Amino acid sequence: MHHPGPPRFVAVGDEVELAPRDPDPAATYAWTVAAAPADSTAALGDEPVEYFHPDEPGHYVVALDAPDGRHELTVRAFPGGLAPASEAPSYPRSGATETTADEAAAGASGDADDGSGRADERDDAPADPDGGGRPRLTLSATVTEEAVVVEVDPRPHPDGSETAADLDVAFLLDDRDDIDREDVRIAGGELAIPLAAIADRARVHAVAVGRHGYSVPDAVDIRRGDDDAPASGDADAVEIHRPYDPPAWAEDAVIYEVYVRTFPGQGDDAAAEGGVFDAIRERLDYVEGLGVDTLWLTPVLANDDAPHGYNVTDFFALAADLGTREGYERLVEAAHDRGMRVLFDLVCNHSARAHPYYQAAVSDPGSEYRDWYEWRGPGDPETYFDWELIANFDFSHLPVRRHLLDAVDEWAPLVDGFRCDMAWAVPDSFWREVHDRLKARDADFLLLDETIPYIPDYQAGLFDVHFDSTTYAALRRVGNGEPAEAVLDAVEDRARSGFPDHAGFMLYAENHDETRYLVECGRPAAEAALGALFTLPGAPLVYAGQEFGQRGKRDDLAWAHADESLREHVRRLAALRRERPALSSAAALDRVDYDVREGWDDRVVAFRRRVDAPTGAAGGEQSGDTVVVLNFGAEPATVAVDAAAGETDLLTGDPVGTTEGLRVDSVAVLPADRS
Template identity: 85%
Template sequence: MHHPGPPRFVAVGDEVELAPRDPDPTATYAWTVAAAPAGSAAALGDDPVEYFHPDEPGRYVVALDAPDGRHELTVRAFPGGLAPTSEAPSYPQSGTTETTADEAAAGTSGDAGDGSGRTDEPDEAAADPDGGGRPRLTLSATVTDDAVVVEADPQPHPEGVETAADLEVAFLLDDRDDIDREDVRIAGGELTVPLDALSDRARVHAVAVGRHGYSVPDAVDIGCERGDATDSGRDGGTVTVHRPYDPPAWAEDSVIYEVYVRTFPGQGSDAAAEGEVFDAIRERLEYIEGLGVDTLWLTPVLANDDAPHGYNVTDFLSLAADLGTREDYERLIDAAHDRGMRVLFDLVCNHSARAHPYYQAAVSDPDSEYREWYEWRGPGEPETYFDWELIANFDFSHLPVRRHLLDAVDEWAPLVDGFRCDMAWAVPNAFWREVHDRLKARDADFLLLDETIPYIPDFQAGLFDVHFDSTTYAALRRVGNGEPAEAVLDAVEDRARSGFPDHAGFMLYAENHDETRYVVECGRPAAEAALGALCTLPGAPMVYAGQEFGQRGKRDDLAWGHADESLREHVRRLTALRGEQPALATAAALERVDYDLREGWDDRVVAFRRAVEAPMETAEEERSAVVVVLNFGADPATVAVDAAAGETDLLTGESVGEDDGLRVDSVAVLPAGPSGQRR
């Protein structure tokens, strides 16, 4: 089906990329504006991939004529003053070619936000003199005897004066489904779908709207499986409700281990021979599992230009011969699965290597069919980011590029459990939406993890499940270099301040293959505390291979024979405790607690409480709460902590109690008592 996907919520002035899905590069596609608000002059051209610019607030319908019929897509445009401010990065390209917000993720809301509005809305939103920011929204749905009720839970910006009652909710039905606006009822922040109006599927999309903009969209997917007349639904059927923008349950609390494939086997006698890297990784799976890891992220494994990192791909459908064969790779994945570990494939879509045969054909012959595959800054010079000399950016307005990359997605996705998406910000959002829907239709638990720095809240809306938490990463680095340790809590709270909904997923990390090792930059004591932060804050912790034993080179052969065993044991204890304590799960609440530093540097210590939220009537033994104290200083600290209910460190099983508080070397996790109780 070539339908371009879900409806879009945008603001006037944004650009919406429109592209047929599952494209046939030899087919003919034509776009038209089928409906628009009064006064709009917005139009579309003749290309199969078009860029639509709403110029008036209100509802637009764009139509795609494709080989499989006519498809309509609703675009709701808010006034330009409601465009959410974005944390999207603006990365330098090597040339002066104009780029869109979708391509560089450098605009305000862009196609990342996608549209809603009323035709009677003013051109600009009134400024709020009391401050505030982007609202947030979560949808839920309940099946009753005669209807499905979709309820919106709008939340104001945490630092604004707006309340939930001040926010409006804008709903849109999915144009791909057999249901019309007249079939449903909308009132009081609820959308009701009568069961007798429900066909096979009804997808409902919505945003919360406030004075400062609209939220990241959320959605619910209502399905009806045909049954006999005794079941619910039109003509009988079982009704199901699914939240398509929630991360897979397994991913939210996974422990991820990044393997930089070519240097992971080690040095000297540990080094892998040519073509035996996959086997060498497989032989260390027992070790990796023993760290408490359940998810393996392998850096790129495809054929490349011999750069050791592998991100310069020369064949998107073949593995790198120096790593091993297809059989070796599949044997590694099967062995990981046998241990209950999932595997992430590092997916590169923004560019190819300049050594790729398609690029070589394009640069050597201006009349080559592959010339249109790439963006060009000038004759013979491709577009890139950061003046990288060995890659060339793909042109996603060219259908054969999209087709080729979708074929690559189809080739590798069945083997693995998720994609880590390289340079996600540089690839058009509409392409990622298609990848998301394509993969989730086959396996709802397939994970999409985006590398976007800084993170972009709108990527939660049907593009990716889990995001690199670059904000907490940066805070950990600053704290390791002397900034007050409270910055790590500020960073976690920034998720809501930037507009991420509560259901967004995050990967916590302190280092990776692009960054200086934390222990080198910040020292070993801070490295222990940073590992503690990764395993006790909300999110999925990621350990970069070698981080667990003090490796100092970020891409060097791992020095297995020179491991810091006490640091490795520290990691094992942290991951084990995280798995044992419900209060350390991602869904558990995080709150600051009062504490007094009796000995040590006050800016090196931070304490917080994690707790499983439960009704007041829940039995005490069913509750779970802990207090975490992190000390980034070189010397032990003595801390008197509110809400600590004991002196036994759950991490080590040893008492850390002293006459005037708790002794904390780097990390302490203690049972939590009622708020206000001080040890």
């Protein structure tokens, strides 16, 4: 089906990329504006991939004429003043100065609509004197005997004066679904669809709208679970899905990144005899013993011999120096046998300049592959950061989309998720298609984005889990002397940025692109940073070698020189995270009062992770609440934390209580007292 996907919420002046899904490069596609506000002059051209610019607030319908028929897409445009601020990061292209990850992260701090008509009148709304910003929204749905009722949980910006009652809600029904829209009712911030109006499927999309903008969209997917059920009066046949929630397994995964070519270390016999895939497979028992349940392998496809593998020369072949396809599949199967999931590093923005298509485009200006790439001059391809060995694909060219979708189809069945390289450099419409394409086959397939700084709208049907580059940057600053409470500010920044509560995040202190944390910040801070990864909300990432003190970020791993005490620290953190529900991503994060009696005040931070207590339970231990104290300082600290219950560290089993408080070397975890 070539339908371009879910309806869009945008602001006047935004650009909406329109592309047919599952494209046939040989087919003819045509776009038109089928409906628009009275004063709009917005138009579309005659290319298969078009860029639509709403010029007036209101509802638009754009139509795609494709080989499989005519498809309509609703676009809801809000006034330009409600556009999210700095939604897309700006990265330097060829000829510009490189921006580091740290610098980028530090800069980030259907008439079934809203039923109110108020949102379109807010261009001249007075500024909120108390500040504020983008609201947030979560949808839920309840099946009654006669209808499905979609309810909203709108939340204002944490720093503003607006309340939930001040927010409007704009609904859109999915144009792909067969729904009798005259039967849909909106009242009191709820949308109701009679069961009889749902033939097969009904997808409902919505945003919250406030004075400072509109939220990240959320959606519910209402399906008839029994194809033979009558189209009315059978509530049991209706299933509710939340398509923008991360897979349950991914929210609390413990991820281990393997930089494939240097992971075996020098002189590894398995690597020498059977290839790198076999060498990694030989160490899976070790990885599992760390408490890891998810393996991220850096790129494994054929490339231009750059050790990192991100310069791909064949999107359908494995790199010969790593082993055979059979070896790769043995590795994945062995991981699955241990209950571990595997992430494939997916590169879509570019190819290597050594790719035969790029070589053909350069050698012959009349080559069909000339249109596959973006150019900034004759023979000079577009790229980012002056990277000399890659060339950016042109996603307005249908053969490019077809080629990359075919590559997605090739590798997805073998693995459990994609880590999406340079996700920010690929059009949103492509990622939406990948998301829907893969989720239709396996709702538990994970899409993890590398985007620095993170982008809240990527939560809405593009990716499941996001690199938390904001907390990464805070951990680096804290390791270099900034007050330790910056890590709590960073986690709270997720809501301030506009992420809904159901968004998923991956926490990391280092990876293959960054200097090892221990090298930059020292051993004591490295232990505390690991403690933060395993106790803050999010899925922790350990970069291979981080667990035993590796100093080079891409060097052969020095297995023979491992720091066993640091490795045991990681094992204990992973085990405690599994044992304590309060350390899961679903548990709340609370600030608590604490007093540093001995040591440096600004090197210490304490917080509580809170879960709902069972009925009748009292006190923190019964509820599972947990207090965490992190000390990034070089010397132990003594910290008084009123919320802590007991004086035995759950992480080590050692007593840490003194007359002055808790003695903390780097990390201490204790049961909490709610009273």
